[in-house]
Amino acid sequence: MENYQKYLDPRTLAKLQGLEVRARSIVEGYVSGVHRSPFHGFSIEFAEHREYVPGDDLRYVDWKVYGKTDKIYLKQFEEETNLVCYLVLDASESMSYQSEAAALSKLEYAKCVGAALAYLVLQQQDSIGLVTFDRQIRSLVRASSNPSHLRPILHVLEESAGERKTSTGPIFHELAERLKKRGVVIILSDLFDDVAPMMAGLKHLRHRRHDVIVMHVLDPWELDFPFRSTTLFKGLEEYPQVLTDPRSLRKAYLTEINRFQREVKRGCRANNADYVLLRTDQPLDVALSSYLSKRMVHVR
Numbered sequence: 001m002e003n004y005q006k007y008l009d010p011r012t013l014a015k016l017q018g019l020e021v022r023a024r025s026i027v028e029g030y031v032s033g034v035h036r037s038p039f040h041g042f043s044i045e046f047a048e049h050r051e052y053v054p055g056d057d058l059r060y061v062d063w064k065v066y067g068k069t070d071k072i073y074l075k076q077f078e079e080e081t082n083l084v085c086y087l088v089l090d091a092s093e094s095m096s097y098q099s100e101a102a103a104l105s106k107l108e109y110a111k112c113v114g115a116a117l118a119y120l121v122l123q124q125q126d127s128i129g130l131v132t133f134d135r136q137i138r139s140l141v142r143a144s145s146n147p148s149h150l151r152p153i154l155h156v157l158e159e160s161a162g163e164r165k166t167s168t169g170p171i172f173h174e175l176a177e178r179l180k181k182r183g184v185v186i187i188l189s190d191l192f193d194d195v196a197p198m199m200a201g202l203k204h205l206r207h208r209r210h211d212v213i214v215m216h217v218l219d220p221w222e223l224d225f226p227f228r229s230t231t232l233f234k235g236l237e238e239y240p241q242v243l244t245d246p247r248s249l250r251k252a253y254l255t256e257i258n259r260f261q262r263e264v265k266r267g268c269r270a271n272n273a274d275y276v277l278l279r280t281d282q283p284l285d286v287a288l289s290s291y292l293s294k295r296m297v298h299v300r
Contacts, residue, residue: 007111007112007114007115007116007154007157007158008115008116008119008154009112009284011285012112012116012283012284012285013116013119015285015289016116016120016285016288016289016292019120019288019289019292019293019296020120020124020292020296021083021085021117021120021121021124021126021184021186021292022083022295022296023083023183023184023211024211024295024298049062049065049073049074049075051071051072051073051074052072052073052074060074060075061073061074061075062074062075082125082126082127082145083121083124083126083127083183083184084126084127084129084143084181084182084183084184085117085121085126085127085128085129085143085183085184085185085186086128086129086130086131086143086175086179086183086184086185086186086210087114087117087118087128087129087130087131087153087186087188088131088133088175088185088186088187088188088189089110089111089114089130089131089132089133089157089160089188089189090107090110090133090134090166090168090187090188090189090190090191090217091107091132091133091134091138091160091161091162091163092133092134092135092162092163092164092165092166092192093134093162093163093164093165093166093236094106094162094166094190094192094236095107095110095162095189095190095217096161096162096163096236097190097219097222097236098219098280099219099220099221099222100221101219101220101221101226101281102219102220102221102280102281103280103281104280105162105219105280106190106217106218106219106280107160107161107162109217109278109280109284110188110189110215110217110278111157111158111160112284113188113215113217113278113284113287113288114130114153114157114186114188115153115154115157116284116288117186117288118130118150118153118154119150120292122145122146122147122149122150125145126145127143127144127145127183128143128144128145128149128153129141129142129143129144130153130156130157131175132156132157132160133166133171134162134163134164134165134166134167135164135165135166135167136167136171137171137174137175138160139156139159139160140178141153141156143181143183166189166192166193167193168189168191168193168197168198168201169193169194169196169197169198169200169201170197170201171201172198172200172201172202172204172205173200173201173204175201175205176201176204176205176207176208176210179205179208179210182208182209182210182211183210183211184210184211184212184213185205185210185211185212185213186213186215187212187213187214187215188215188217189214189215189216189217190216190217190218190222191214191216191264195260195263195264195267198264198267199267199268199270199271202214202267202268202271202273203271206271206272206273212268212271212273212274213273213274213276214264214268214273214274214275214276215276215278216261216264216275216276216277216278217278217280218277218278218279218280219279219280219281220279220280220281222257223257223279225246225249225250225253225254225257227246227247227250228246228247229246230243230244230245230246231243231244231246261277274291274295276291
């Protein structure tokens with residue numbers, strides 16, 4: 001699969017066998033899959049009765065119930081459906097950071113996570129789509145369950161490069177309007193942006209009844225700040241570079257990064273979105289299998 005194979009390590013995929021990406025609640029869909037649809041049809045499987053409302057199709061009236069109760073009720077039926085999953089990848093400049101402690105940059109790590117998730121979703125015969133963004137949406141690959149759909153997903157991942165400043169809040173608002181079919185939205189980002197507008201955008205996605213998973217991708221040195229000697233810190237996303245003694249900053253920096261992470265986690269929890277911290281020095285299969293296995297148990 002050309003150069004895309006680097007995102008799909010067979011050993012990693014082998015360790016993820018048996019795991020599934022599941023929705024926490026019923027989702028919209030149209031073809032056979034492993035999830036139950038909230039839409040109701042006429043000839044699938046009986047679900048429940050509901051009272052007649054003027055304008056309803058009289059073909060669905062349960063006349064036996066009417067004969068017994070003198071009240072008009074409609075039969076409703078469920079149909080099997082597929083999950084729709086949207087990968088939302090932050091391809092802004094800060095995602096290009098890579099320390100000596102990590103084998104991959106945050107962006108490359110996120111691409112590998114996205115590729116593995118796309119593979120899993122297609123393996124379970126569900127639909128996967130992809131959005132990449134920085135300060136604006138750069139690409140939007142429609143959702144499909146066709147196994148060949150993995151190729152365009154990997155192509156867009158390969159082409160995505162961290163070059164610009166990010167703008168998460170407006171992007172999430174835009175996606176809430178553009179992603180019409182309810183599904184699982186998996187955000188892969190370092191989330192380096194103002195928390196309040198970011199969470200407002202997240203709330204909009206939840207208002208649209210998407211199931212949201214926030215995968216917070218961070219380099220270990222961003223979390224641990226192990227610098228000791230005088231260091232020139234390169235500014236990303238239009239921030240200036242700074243030459244300083246990191247030992248004098250370490251305590252304040254760790255306080256700030258921990259506060260930021262707590263605010264993001266609290267915001268996700270308030271919006272009923274899953275929060276997953278992904279350190280880029282953590283083996284990919286360990287990070288994904290730990291989360292997905294817990295989620296599978298939770299949603300059963």
